[in-house]
Every structure is written in C-alpha cells, then in structure tokens.
Amino acid sequence: MINRRILYFSFALLLLVGLITLGLKVGSFKADFYQLKAALFAYNPDDQVHFAIVQLRLPRLLLALLVGGSLAFSGYLMQAMVNNALADPFILGTASGASLGASLSISGVLATTWGSFYLPPIFALAGAFGVTLIVIALGYRKGQIIPAQMLLAGIAVGSLLTAMVSLFTFLSDSESAVRSILFWSMGDFGRANWNLLPYPTVALALALLLFLFLQKELNILLLGAERAGTLGVRVARTRWIILATVSVATGFSVALAGSVGFVGLIVPHVTRSIFGLTYKWNLFLCTLIGGGFMVGCDILSRLLYPPAGLPIGIITSFFGVPFFVYLLLKKSYKFN
Amino acid sequence: MFVKKLFYFFSIFLASLFYACQSKQPQEKQINSVTVTDDLGRKVKIPANPKRIMALAPSATEMLYAVADEKTIIGRTQNCDFPEKVKKKPVVNNYPMDYEQLVLLKPDLIFTVEGITPAEVAAKLERDLHIPVYYQKYEKVQDIFKGLTNIGKILGREERAKQVVDSLKNELAQIQPVKTSNAKPQVLAITWNDPIYVYGQNTLFTDKLRFLGAENAVKEVFAQSYPALTREYILKLNPDIIIGAEPEKMETTFFKQYPELKKVKAYQQKKIFKATDDLMARPSPRVVASIKELKNFIK
Numbered sequence: 001m002i003n004r005r006i007l008y009f010s011f012a013l014l015l016l017v018g019l020i021t022l023g024l025k026v027g028s029f030k031a032d033f034y035q036l037k038a039a040l041f042a043y044n045p046d047d048q049v050h051f052a053i054v055q056l057r058l059p060r061l062l063l064a065l066l067v068g069g070s071l072a073f074s075g076y077l078m079q080a081m082v083n084n085a086l087a088d089p090f091i092l093g094t095a096s097g098a099s100l101g102a103s104l105s106i107s108g109v110l111a112t113t114w115g116s117f118y119l120p121p122i123f124a125l126a127g128a129f130g131v132t133l134i135v136i137a138l139g140y141r142k143g144q145i146i147p148a149q150m151l152l153a154g155i156a157v158g159s160l161l162t163a164m165v166s167l168f169t170f171l172s173d174s175e176s177a178v179r180s181i182l183f184w185s186m187g188d189f190g191r192a193n194w195n196l197l198p199y200p201t202v203a204l205a206l207a208l209l210l211f212l213f214l215q216k217e218l219n220i221l222l223l224g225a226e227r228a229g230t231l232g233v234r235v236a237r238t239r240w241i242i243l244a245t246v247s248v249a250t251g252f253s254v255a256l257a258g259s260v261g262f263v264g265l266i267v268p269h270v271t272r273s274i275f276g277l278t279y280k281w282n283l284f285l286c287t288l289i290g291g292g293f294m295v296g297c298d299i300l301s302r303l304l305y306p307p308a309g310l311p312i313g314i315i316t317s318f319f320g321v322p323f324f325v326y327l328l329l330k331k332s333y334k335f336n
Numbered sequence: 337m338f339v340k341k342l343f344y345f346f347s348i349f350l351a352s353l354f355y356a357c358q359s360k361q362p363q364e365k366q367i368n369s370v371t372v373t374d375d376l377g378r379k380v381k382i383p384a385n386p387k388r389i390m391a392l393a394p395s396a397t398e399m400l401y402a403v404a405d406e407k408t409i410i411g412r413t414q415n416c417d418f419p420e421k422v423k424k425k426p427v428v429n430n431y432p433m434d435y436e437q438l439v440l441l442k443p444d445l446i447f448t449v450e451g452i453t454p455a456e457v458a459a460k461l462e463r464d465l466h467i468p469v470y471y472q473k474y475e476k477v478q479d480i481f482k483g484l485t486n487i488g489k490i491l492g493r494e495e496r497a498k499q500v501v502d503s504l505k506n507e508l509a510q511i512q513p514v515k516t517s518n519a520k521p522q523v524l525a526i527t528w529n530d531p532i533y534v535y536g537q538n539t540l541f542t543d544k545l546r547f548l549g550a551e552n553a554v555k556e557v558f559a560q561s562y563p564a565l566t567r568e569y570i571l572k573l574n575p576d577i578i579i580g581a582e583p584e585k586m587e588t589t590f591f592k593q594y595p596e597l598k599k600v601k602a603y604q605q606k607k608i609f610k611a612t613d614d615l616m617a618r619p620s621p622r623v624v625a626s627i628k629e630l631k632n633f634i635k
Contacts, residue, residue: 027568028566028571028572029572048572048599051571051596052568056596057568106530113589117592118530118589120530173415173431175562176527176533176562177528179528179531179564180530180531183564190531190532190566190567191593193594193596307565307566307568307569308563308564308565308569
C-alpha cells in the first residue's frame with residue numbers, strides 16, 4: 001500500500017511539473033524549451049517572450065494552482081465537517097456571494113473603480129465573506145454549528161443570490177458586461193499578476209500548516225460527530241476552525257478567479273479513492289491534485305479557445321465530471 | 337338557475353370574442369403587399385406602401401431617419417437617441433420585447449439589424465402580430481449605402497435615398513488615407529477591460545480603417561465579432577494606436593490593471609484615444625463621420 005501511494009504521488013508530482021512546463025509554453029508568442037529555460041533562469045525583461053512567460057504565463061499558472069489547491073482543500077474540509085459526500089466549499093455561499101459582489105460592481109450598481117482601484121475583486125471578497133457569515137449565522141443554534149441546518153441555509157441563500165446575479169445580468173444593457181459577469185460566475189485566470197498572488201499563497205500555506213496539527217481530528221470527524229466526540233475530538237472547536245479556514249481560502253480564490261465549480265467537490269473524492277479514506281497526507285495530496293487539475297484545465301481552455309480561453313468552470317465540468325463518474329463506478333469507493 | 341344564466345352569458349361572451357378575433361382577418365388581406373428578400377435571405381411580405389414604420393435597433397432608426405418621411409416613423413426603442421428629435425417618438429422596449437406596445441402602435445413594417453433582434457422575436461412578430469420584419473446586415477461601409485438604397489426602395493423614396501448615399505459617398509471620397517513612410521498603422525479598439533474585449537477583424541471597424549490607410553491590429557478572425565484577448569496576445573499585436581477611453585482614464589483603469597501592457601507602442605508613443613461610442617458601435621449613416629473621427633487619431 002505504501003509503495004503504491006508513493007508511486008501515485010510521484011506520478012502526480014511528475015504530471016504537475018509536466019503541466020507547468022506545458023503551461024509556460026502555451027501562449028501567443030512561440031517559445032521553445034531553450035527560451036523557457038532562459039526566461040526562468042536568465043530573465044531579460046526587454047525580451048518579449050521572456051516578459052510574457054515570467055510576467056503573464058507564470059502568475060496565471062500559479063493562480064490556477066493556488067485556486068485549484070484552495071478549492072480542493074476547502075472541499076475536503078467541508079466534506080469532513082458536514083460528513084456529507086455532496087458538500088463542497090461553495091455550500092457556505094462563498095461562490096454566489098462573490099459573484100454577486102463582482103456583478104454588482106461590473107454592472108455599475110456599485111462603483112466599478114475607486115480612484116484608480118479596480119473594485120470587482122474587492123466586492124467579490126466582501127460578498128464571499130458577508131454571505132459566509134450569514135450562512136454560518138443561520139446554521140448556528142445554541143452555541144453550536146448544526147451542519148445539516150447550515151447546509152440548507154447555504155443552499156437557500158445561494159439560490160437567492162444566484163437569482164440576484166441573474167437579475168443584474170438581465171438588467172445590464174451592455175453585452176460586454178454580461179459576458180464579464182459570465183466569466184466571473186464560471187471562473188477566469190486572465191487577471192492574474194504577481195501583486196495578487198501573495199494573498200491566496202499565504203492563506204493556503206497557513207491553512208495547510210494549521211491542519212497539519214488537526215489531521216487526526218479531521219479523520220475522526222469522518223466517523224460522525226457523536227463518535228468523534230466520544231473519541232475525544234472537540235467537535236465544536238474543530239468545526240469553527242474548519243469554517244474560518246474554508247471561508248478565507250475560498251474567499252481569496254473566488255475574489256481573484258471567480259467561482260470555479262466542481263473542483264472542490266470532485267478532487268477530495270478522487271484523492272480519497274486513490275490514497276484511501278483516512279491517509280495521513282490526504283489533505284496535502286488533495287491540495288496538490290486540485291492545483292494540478294486546475295492548471296491542466298486552464299491549459300486546455302487556452303488550447304481549445306485561444307487566446308483568452310473558455311470560462312474555466314466549463315472545462316472543469318466537462319473533463320472533471322466524466323472522470324469522476326468513472327472513478328465512482330470503477331473503484332469500490334465509499335465515502336463513509 | 338344561476339348556473340344556467342352564467343353559462344348563457346359566458347357563451348355569448350365567448351361567441352363575441354370569437355367573432356372579434358375572426359373579423360380582424362379580412363382587413364389585412366385588403367392591403368397590397370409585395371415580397372422582398374432581406375439581408376438574411378428571408379422572404380418578407382411587406383406592404384407595398386408602408387405608412388407606419390419603426391426600427392428595433394438604434395442604428396436602424398438612424399437609417400430610417402436618413403431616408404424615410406419622419407411622420408411615418410411611429411416609434412423607437414429605449415436606446416434610440418439619434419437624431420435628437422427621435423426622442424419625441426413613443427418608446428417600445430426591445431429587450432425584453434414589448435409586444436403589447438407594438439400592438440398599440442400598429443407598425444406595418446419593422447426594420448432591424450442582424451444580432452440585435454433574435455430570430456425567435458422576429459418569428460413571433462410575423463406570426464402572431466402580423467408585422468413583417470426586415471433584417472439588415474452590415475459588414476462593410478458599402479453595406480450601409482446599400483442598406484439606405486434598399487430602405488429607399490421599400491419606402492418608395494428612392495430619390496431621397498440616392499441623395500443621401502451620393503452625398504455620403506462624396507464626403508467619403510474626400511477623405512485622404514493617411515500617408516505613412518512605413519507599414520500601415522495598426523489600430524486596436526478596446527470595448528471592455530475585464531476580460532479585455534476588442535473589435536475583431538470581422539467588424540465594420542476594420543473596413544472603416546481601410547479608408548484611412550490603417551488596419552485593425554487584430555488580424556485573426558474569431559468566432560465572436562468582439563473577441564476576448566489576453567495581455568500576451570495584445571503584447572504580440574503591439575498596436576500603434578489604441579482606441580478605448582480617454583487617455584487619463586485608461587491610465588488609471590486599463591493600464592493600472594494591466595501594467596504589462598505599458599510596453600505596447602501605442603502607450604509608449606502616447607497614441608491612446610477616445611472615440612465616440614455610438615459612432616464606433618452603430619452601423620449608421622454617421623459612418624462617414626465615424627471615419628473622419630478615426631482619422632484624427634491616425635494622422
């Protein structure tokens with residue numbers, strides 16, 4: 001078992017390196033491996049190809065990696081917390097909250113710029129956090145988070161916000177604004193740049209570090225809250241930590257890249273089906289696979305519809321869902 | 337007893353309703369009609385002498401004002417704002433289509449532009465409201481002249497259309513292409529910042545630039561007329577001129593958001609301009625005015 005895990009892990013890592021190399025090559029400027037190497041190790045900002053690789057392609061790939069990782073990570077936590085195979089990071093309403101914030105700003109209901117500051121990502125972040133707080137408040141009773149209640153609250157609030165996004169999309173008289181909102185609601189890495197990357201990086205790194213210490217609790221939580229309680233897990237506290245972590249990690253993701261669907265749902269299942277239900281490093285592997293999957297989807301989207309690519313959520317669903325179904329049928333995989 | 341009475345009144349009501357619907361039919365047949373083919377190749381049965389016309393697109397309304405007798409134009413859409421006097425006409429919302437307002441205004445012919453009115457709406461107008469819909473399509477500057485001539489024919493105002501077209505053509509002929517020592521200036525027109533949408537190769541914009549000796553920087557033909565581009569793609573295009581918002585506004589929005597694009601020639605040589613939105617976007621008789629405006633940026 002250990003050997004097989006190492007084999008899978010090495011394979012995943014190799015695939016990721018390959019994908020990143022490929023991702024650095026795909027773009028409007030043609031670049032061979034020699035140029036790629038030169039751009040990375042002997043960067044010359046006046047060389048157009050170097051500039052495109054280092055200033056445009058690399059941050060885009062890293063953003064995809066971070067967003068995919070954050071969403072898969074958050075999905076894994078949410079599934080453990082509510083003990084439900086259908087949970088994903090967006091059940092807290094983050095996605096719809098971010099979409100609403102962004103579309104309000106894009107359609108001009110709220111300001112689009114403040115001075116020279118481009119506001120949609122800020123409103124998206126505010127929307128994500130605001131809605132998460134509302135959903136948590138609705139799922140909260142007598143000092144406890146009730147997962148089932150929170151799940152339903154998330155679905156209800158999410159539907160309401162989705163309706164509001166549709167309303168603003170409909171009322172917008174600019175075709176470009178409509179397409180812009182669509183890109184937001186389906187995800188897009190086009191606005192990646194180096195200045196934005198520290199936020200999701202720090203959020204994800206801290207979150208991973210935190211759960212390095214909570215790994216055991218997380219696995220026990222999969223047995224159900226009651227049994228976890230009798231086994232000495234402080235269920236309420238763990239749930240709060242999970243909620244806080246997930247809202248920060250998903251909040252930054254959706255604020256920077258829009259709400260990319262399915263990754264947070266599928267990748268945790270894929271990880272568990274490959275590495276086992278309670279493998280020690282599952283959370284890290286899940287983050288890695290999520291990131292790699294997202295990088296792959298982004299490259300595919302740019303190859304299929306150059307130059308700007310298709311909205312990323314379309315690709316994740318198209319290629320993620322069949323693979324997921326295959327895994328479900330092929331493996332004797334059970335969630336709990 | 338009461339039920340019987342109710343039934344009796346109800347049947348009278350139904351019968352009169354039926355009669356009312358029926359009696360409408362003969363009137364329509366009395367109008368002389370001709371069948372024409374519109375720019376989409378659709379066969380449209382239109383009145384021989386349309387007296388109540390309107391357009392469902394701002395550009396088409398401008399076309400009608402250039403050729404038609406103003407009194408026969410009976411309405412406009414919420415977006416039609418040129419010429420100024422059109423604002424006095426009653427408004428018909430075109431998105432979503434306000435069918436009831438059309439029933440009220442009773443146009444006998446509707447003009448529209450491909451891409452503005454969905455085929456589904458046109459089908460409903462023709463089938464349920466019995467209002468013929470004539471589509472026009474503009475890819476080249478020449479198509480606008482042809483469109484004006486066609487409107488003239490349909491409305492029985494060939495003379496007027498010829499006058500308008502001749503004067504536009506004259507004006508156009510007087511515009512001299514910009515003389516450059518090197519290659520033709522490459523112009524990129526941006527319509528939206530996030531994602532970056534631009535005027536694609538298959539837009540009227542490309543043909544307008546031809547008259548000025550300039551070219552659309554976007555050469556590739558995309559599925560969408562206004563494709564989304566990446567920063568890398570624009571760096572590669574390296575346009576000489578960018579048309580978007582005012583330079584100061586571009587500095588604080590577009591180039592603030594995408595500082596990488598400060599490398600392009602247009603930014604380096606401060607050739608960033610704001611064109612009048614309606615002149616850029618509408619395929620209308622103001623096309624020559626639009627070309628003249630573009631010339632100010634290219635010279």
